Amino acid sequence: MSDNYTLLIRNMVCPRCLKVVTEELEKLQLPPVDVQLGKVELAAEPDAQQLRQLKEALLQNGFELLEDKKAELVEKVKIAIIELIRSGEVENLTTNISDYLSEAIGRDYHYLSSLFPAEEGVTIARYVVLQKVERAKELLAYNELSLSQISYRLGYSSVAHLSGQFRQVTGMSPSEYKKSAVQSRKPLDQII
Known part of the structure; x- marks a missing residue:
């Protein structure tokens, strides 16, 4: 069983989106284990500050972190x-x-x-x-x-x-x- 932390992201629908999200994660020192359309796997759960910064960065690029099932x-x-x-x-x-x-x-x-x-x-x-x-x-x-x-x-x-x-x-x-x-x-x- 994987210990990875999964994030689901709205509007991540094209190859360019994968690149932008990957770059934003790396800027926040959250290197992804795997990036797919609408989904990112991280090695560990981000802390509260990283999560807040990630939400802001995603919004600035037209994405949204999904927290609702x-x-x-x-x-x-x-x-x-x-x-x-x-x-x-x-x-x-x-x-x-x-x-x-x-x-x-x-x-x-x-x-x-x-x-x-x-x-x-x-x-x-x-x-x-x-x-x-x-x-x-x-x-x-x-x-x-x-x-x-x-x-x-x-x-x-x-x-x-x-x-x-x-x-x-x-x-x-x-x-x-x-x-x-x-x-x-x-x-x-x-x-x-």
């Missing part, structure tokens, strides 16, 4: 969704998102689906759509894949399905978005 669970759901969509594995998903999340988080989906909107203000299904549309915007900007390929990669049943959700979220079709001079994208931690 429900908030921790919601953050795990968000990270599982982001990792699934960004990994490109959503196209190979052999089950539905609810079963995937239940298995990945180890909790009943009904509980997760009632907890998530209470904490985040949107349903899990809506959060998945928002993350998929943001990933589609990114892939469109790269101009390496056709809309059909993007649709498949994001697990849509058709281009029309992707286009409909894209229009619903952005107010324009993927083609219009691609042609527009202003291709606004959001950081992953601000998608709600």
